[in-house]
Amino acid sequence: MKTPVNVVIAGLGGQGVIKASDILSEAAFRSGFEVKKSEIHGMSQRGGSVTSDVRFGPVVLSPMVPPGEADFLVVLAPDQVEVNRGQLRAGGGLITPDMIDPAALANRKSFNVALLGVLSRRLEIPEAQWLAAIHACLPEKLHPANEQAFATGRRAGEARLKIS
Amino acid sequence: MSSMARQLLSGDSAIALGALHGGVALGTGYPGTPSTEILEYLAHIGGRAQWSPNEKVALEVGIGVAYGGARALVTMKHVGVNVAADPLFSAAHTGVAGALVVVSADDPGMASSQNEQDNRRYAVAAAIPMLEPADSQEAYDFTLAAIEISERWKIPVLLRVTTRVCHTQAPVQPRAPAAPAPAPHFERDLRGRNLIPANARPAHRRLRQKLAAMAEWSETTPLNHVLEGSRELGIITSGVAYMHAREAAPEASFLKLGFTHPLPFNKIAKFVRSVDRCVVIEEGDPYLADAIRAAGLSVESKPEMFRFGEFNVERVRRLLARDFSPEPARPPGKPPELCEGCSHHVVFQALKNLDCIVAGDIGCYALGVLPPYSAMDCCVCMGSSIPIGLGLRHVLPPAEAKRVVSVIGDSTFVHSGMTGLAEMVYNPPSTGHVVVILDNSTTAMTGHQEHPGTGRTLDHAATGKVVYEDVGRALGIEKVHVLPLGKDCAEFQQMLKEALASEKLVLIVARRPCVLAAKNIREYEKLAGGNAGCERCAAAPEGLTP
Numbered sequence: 001m002k003t004p005v006n007v008v009i010a011g012l013g014g015q016g017v018i019k020a021s022d023i024l025s026e027a028a029f030r031s032g033f034e035v036k037k038s039e040i041h042g043m044s045q046r047g048g049s050v051t052s053d054v055r056f057g058p059v060v061l062s063p064m065v066p067p068g069e070a071d072f073l074v075v076l077a078p079d080q081v082e083v084n085r086g087q088l089r090a091g092g093g094l095i096t097p098d099m100i101d102p103a104a105l106a107n108r109k110s111f112n113v114a115l116l117g118v119l120s121r122r123l124e125i126p127e128a129q130w131l132a133a134i135h136a137c138l139p140e141k142l143h144p145a146n147e148q149a150f151a152t153g154r155r156a157g158e159a160r161l162k163i164s
Numbered sequence: 165m166s167s168m169a170r171q172l173l174s175g176d177s178a179i180a181l182g183a184l185h186g187g188v189a190l191g192t193g194y195p196g197t198p199s200t201e202i203l204e205y206l207a208h209i210g211g212r213a214q215w216s217p218n219e220k221v222a223l224e225v226g227i228g229v230a231y232g233g234a235r236a237l238v239t240m241k242h243v244g245v246n247v248a249a250d251p252l253f254s255a256a257h258t259g260v261a262g263a264l265v266v267v268s269a270d271d272p273g274m275a276s277s278q279n280e281q282d283n284r285r286y287a288v289a290a291a292i293p294m295l296e297p298a299d300s301q302e303a304y305d306f307t308l309a310a311i312e313i314s315e316r317w318k319i320p321v322l323l324r325v326t327t328r329v330c331h332t333q334a335p336v337q338p339r340a341p342a343a344p345a346p347a348p349h350f351e352r353d354l355r356g357r358n359l360i361p362a363n364a365r366p367a368h369r370r371l372r373q374k375l376a377a378m379a380e381w382s383e384t385t386p387l388n389h390v391l392e393g394s395r396e397l398g399i400i401t402s403g404v405a406y407m408h409a410r411e412a413a414p415e416a417s418f419l420k421l422g423f424t425h426p427l428p429f430n431k432i433a434k435f436v437r438s439v440d441r442c443v444v445i446e447e448g449d450p451y452l453a454d455a456i457r458a459a460g461l462s463v464e465s466k467p468e469m470f471r472f473g474e475f476n477v478e479r480v481r482r483l484l485a486r487d488f489s490p491e492p493a494r495p496p497g498k499p500p501e502l503c504e505g506c507s508h509h510v511v512f513q514a515l516k517n518l519d520c521i522v523a524g525d526i527g528c529y530a531l532g533v534l535p536p537y538s539a540m541d542c543c544v545c546m547g548s549s550i551p552i553g554l555g556l557r558h559v560l561p562p563a564e565a566k567r568v569v570s571v572i573g574d575s576t577f578v579h580s581g582m583t584g585l586a587e588m589v590y591n592p593p594s595t596g597h598v599v600v601i602l603d604n605s606t607t608a609m610t611g612h613q614e615h616p617g618t619g620r621t622l623d624h625a626a627t628g629k630v631v632y633e634d635v636g637r638a639l640g641i642e643k644v645h646v647l648p649l650g651k652d653c654a655e656f657q658q659m660l661k662e663a664l665a666s667e668k669l670v671l672i673v674a675r676r677p678c679v680l681a682a683k684n685i686r687e688y689e690k691l692a693g694g695n696a697g698c699e700r701c702a703a704a705p706e707g708l709t710p
Contacts (some may be wrong), residue, residue, distance in 0.1 A: 012498060024332055029172050036299070037330040038274040046531065047495025061411040063299070063332035063404065067494070083495045088652075122623040 004034075004057030005123065006065040010084040011076030013047045016112035019137065020074070021052035021093075023116060028056035031125045038063035049051035072122065074115050079094060083162055099156050107142075110149030117153015127154075172492055175303040175329040176389065179267060180206035182307025185341040188349070189234035190214070190263075192222040194579065195610035197276040198330035199269035203239055204613075207623050213330045215613055215622050218546070218579040219244035223251045223266065229446045230260035230320075231357065234348040235311055237522065242270040242283045247580070255320050257367040258357045259374075262345055263314035266533050267303065267323045267662035271329050272447045273474035276609075278526065278545065280472070282448035287322045287425035292370050293320040293378050295387065296403040300334040306422060308342055309387060314346075317374050323424075326447065328404045329475065350430045379426035384444030387396075387422035391437060397484070400432065400441030400463065402446060404473050409445045412480040421452065429459045435664065436461045443484060447475045502531050505605055507676035511571065512537040515658035518664070520569045521560075523553035527573035528678075529602050541646045546576055546607075550584025550599055557593035565595040566664055572599065575607035578630055579629040582639075588669055589640045597665040601632050604678040612681040626683075626692035637673040649676040 001109035007024060011017040018039055039052035053065040070087045074095040081096055088094060100114045113134065120130055134146050173181065179202050191206045192212040193199065203213040216222035219240040226236035240248060241532060245268045255264065268286065272275040287294035293313055297306040303325065310321040335656060355363045382388060397416040401409050402424050410418065420436040421427070436442045436456075443451040443464040453465035465490050470479065480492070502508050514533040515522050516539040524530060524540035533540040542552060553570035560568065572581050581601075588597055606615040614620045619629030636644045641668065647659055657673060663670040677685050 011276065013500065022333075025172060029335065035172060036332055036334045038328060040327065040331065046500030046503060046528065047498070048500030051497075060334075060406045062333065062477045063328055064476045065472075066411075068478075070200065079498070083497050086495065 002058045002065070003050050004055040004060045005072075006070045006073045006117070007054045007074065008051055008065050008070040008084065008087045008131075009074045009076070010049070010051040010080045010087075011048050011055070011112075012080065015050075015076045017050045017076060020112040020116055021054050023113065023130075023133045023137045024054045024119070025056070026121075026136055027125045027129045028134055030151075033057055034060045036060045036063040037039035038069050049083065051084060057134070071084060072119060074119055075113055076115060086147040093120055105145070106148045107145035110142075110146045113146045114153035114156075117150040117155075118157035120150070120154055141158040165194045166336050168243055169226065172333050172344075173300050173304070174201060174333050175297065175300045175325055176201035176269075177205040178336050178377040178507050179239075179246070179305035179307045179323070179325070179407045180211065181336065181672060182304040183210055183237045183265070183311075184211045185338060185343050186308045186311040187235050188237045188263075189227050189343055189345070190225070191237040191239065192216050192225045192240035193267075193487040193612040194219045194244055195575075195607050196244050196269070197329045197610055198292040198325075198383075199239045199241050199267060200610045200613065202237075202267060203329070203622060204279050206237070213622055215615060216691045217616050218249040220695070223255070224247040226266070227251060227256045230262040230264040230314075231393070232348040232350060233261045233346060235263040235265075235308075235315075235345050237265050237267065238552055240269070241277065242268055243269075243277065243279065243285055245283050246281075247546065249290070252286070252292075252320065254359055256290045256292045257359055257364060257371055257454045258389075259318040259370070260314065260320065261351060261455065261473065262348070263321040265310040265323055268318055268449070270324065272326055275327055278543070278551040280448070281326055283322070283451065283452060284424060284451040292321075292322055292425070293321050293375075293423070294306055294324055295422060296324050296424050297329055297422065298402070298406045298420075300328065300332065300336045302337045302422065303329060304338065306387070311342065313378075317373075319599075320373055321610065324403075324424075326403055326474075331450055332404075341542070344453055359430075364654060375426055379428070382426050382429050385423055388428050388431060389420055389422075390431075391418040391420060393417040395438070397620070398435060400442065400452060402416040402452060405445050405480070406449050408475050408477050408480045411477045411493070413484055418539050422634060424452070427452070427455055429461075432456055432459070433461055436463060445480055446477070448454050461642065462642045475586070487554075498529060499534060500530065501534065503679055505679040507674070508532060510649050510651070510653045511600065511674055512539045512657055514532075514654040514660055515569060515571070516541040517653070517657055518661060519567060520660075520664075521556065521564065523549045523556065523568065523570045525549035525570075525572040525576050526609075527576050527602075527607075529571060529573060529605075532571075535575065536571060540571075546567060546583055547572070547580025549576075550581055551587055554584075554588055554591065554593060554597060557595055557597055558591075562595055563595065566667070568597065569660070570599045570662070572595070572601055573604040573608070574601060574605065574617045574632070575656075577632060578616050579599050582635060583637060584642065585639050585671070592669055593705050596669055598670045598672065600660070600672045600674055601615060602705050603673050604681070605675070606678050606681040608678045608681065611686065612678065613665060618685075620688055620692070624688040624691070632673050634669070641669050641671045643670040646669070646673045646675060649674050662700070
């Protein structure tokens with residue numbers, strides 16, 4: 001059985017962790033992969049820690065990334081990096097908030113999508129599917145700012161990703 | 165809205181789509197994580213859905229729908245079934261004419277709940293059939309199956325899901341909608357539906373006959389099926405645990421149980437005999453393992469440590485390897501807190517300043533127990549704040565009794581606070597009592613659902629409204645105050661201080677819309693074209709009504 005690609009997205013409530021994982025899972029689904037996306041919400045709007053697991057590949061069984069088996073860990077809040085580092089497998093890709101300068105974004109609320117731009121350089125998902133997913137998951141008036149954020153992230157992602 | 169294409173859906177959305185395609189005439193429920201999104205999505209895709217004041221009422225409305233020959237879906241979180249248990253047990257006895265599917269969304273690991281109860285026990289206790297989907301596709305398919313089973317045996321069906329099924333998005337392939345239900349009509353059944361003892365005795369026997377027939381069906385339905393693998397290891401499992409187990413032990417043979425009450429004991433026995441080692445993998449209580457062992461079959465259950473929390477692939481690997489050493493704790497994340505600008509800050513600052521003994525309730529304001537306030541002394545279940553506060557007042561020495569305050573949210577008050585107020589009027593403590601309704605004009609904790617006190621329906625259209633201060637006065641409470649909360653706690657604190665000193669029965673409605681919902685509330689009010697809601701926000705300028 002081929003193992004899926006495992007991505008964990010982490011941050012604090014209100015940062016767009018779940019929206020980012022929606023976009024990633026939509027992009028993977030549109031690219032023909034089986035996908036499962038799982039998170040715990042409920043208290044998440046109240047500023048607490050939030051993580052969302054996205055797994056995609058030819059077959060996905062458990063909806064949760066097994067501990068220590070994430071291929072990529074995307075963290076939106078600086079103080080959530082250490083808390084979640086244990087999710088990453090040895091040699092996995094760590095994407096941290098310092099990779100994006102919020103001042104470079106048309107809308108700072110698109111920070112989550114900018115980090116997806118960084119991640120996109122490492123995944124076998126065509127850019128067109130990423131953009132289609134952004135369009136599908138966000139209201140139209142937010143499309144330009146998020147396209148700009150995604151492009152900013154892709155440029156930043158060309159630089160080598162930190163290896164944990 | 166409900167395209168037939170393969171689509172990514174959460175388990176909750178998949179249940180809603182299954183309900184729509186299954187011809188559900190009405191969905192009812194009370195918001196509760198992780199079940200809330202089911203009815204919201206049902207309304208979104210064009211189904212008919214409405215919030216009830218609480219789960220008991222939601223189920224009773226559903227029973228009426230099903231008595232009328234139509235198909236009903238009733239949704240709630242696991243603890244909601246406790247509230248709805250009374251009609252659930254009786255509806256099992258009366259049976260239904262149409263279909264009645266009750267969704268119990270359990271929360272192993274308690275992501276957002278006050279306990280970890282395993283509601284599979286309810287299927288046994290109420291003597292009703294139960295289905296346990298493992299992912300979104302099954303959530304869709306099993307909802308349709310539940311409707312069929314309910315109509316076939318004329319019995320309520322429990323669709324038991326868990327947080328990871330409800331909140332995981334996965335692909336769903338819809339199928340052709342089910343045959344429509346016959347047109348609703350009333351057929352009198354005096355003996356069948358009036359549970360006076362003379363009727364209830366034969367009703368119980370009929371119920372057990374239905375269960376016996378369903379037990380036979382359980383042996384043959386593809387909802388319970390075997391995946392042949394290695395003879396060395398056989399795994400019996402249900403729900404999302406199946407997914408973790410398949411990943412942890414891809415070589416094993418599986419008996420995957422989707423219809424988990426009544427259980428197919430012949431099929432289970434055959435499976436147990438077909439493998440060298442048979443392990444039951446299930447989250448929560450050892451419901452399957454206990455039943456299978458009680459039937460005289462030898463299977464491995466799990467040690468007590470695996471009763472707690474969710475399963476994942478790693479935990480199933482440990483279980484299979486019989487590694488029962490202590491599990492590594494995950495580093496704690498940042499706990500949730502009251503939002504900046506939340507009106508609850510004002511209330512909890514005052515409660516802390518006055519050193520009140522606070523009987524709290526279920527909602528965002530339960531966060532008042534955390535620093536910096538640490539100003540909530542108990543939080544038990546929906547509506548419990550008022551009666552527990554009264555109980556404390558009855559027995560504590562007067563100096564302590566006079567510090568007791570009950571605080572309850574607006575949605576929680578409508579859910580089950582009103583009987584507490586009736587108790588207060590009927591059995592008043594000698595020191596009086598003070599109840600504060602924290603009215604933020606929404607069901608905030610679960611994501612801003614409407615309720616009877618907002619005067620808007622599930623889809624935010626204007627409707628009738630329950631006014632708490634009127635309820636309080638009508639019940640006979642001596643002092644009823646309405647206070648629009650400002651940013652500062654001084655005014656509220658003064659009112660609370662006077663209320664406590666008065667030794668009377670006092671109801672304070674402390675009002676300010678939830679900071680996260682305020683903008684939307686203003687929009688809904690504008691769309692409704694009236695200013696009925698705005699009156700409430702503004703309230704009286706003095707902040708006091710006689």
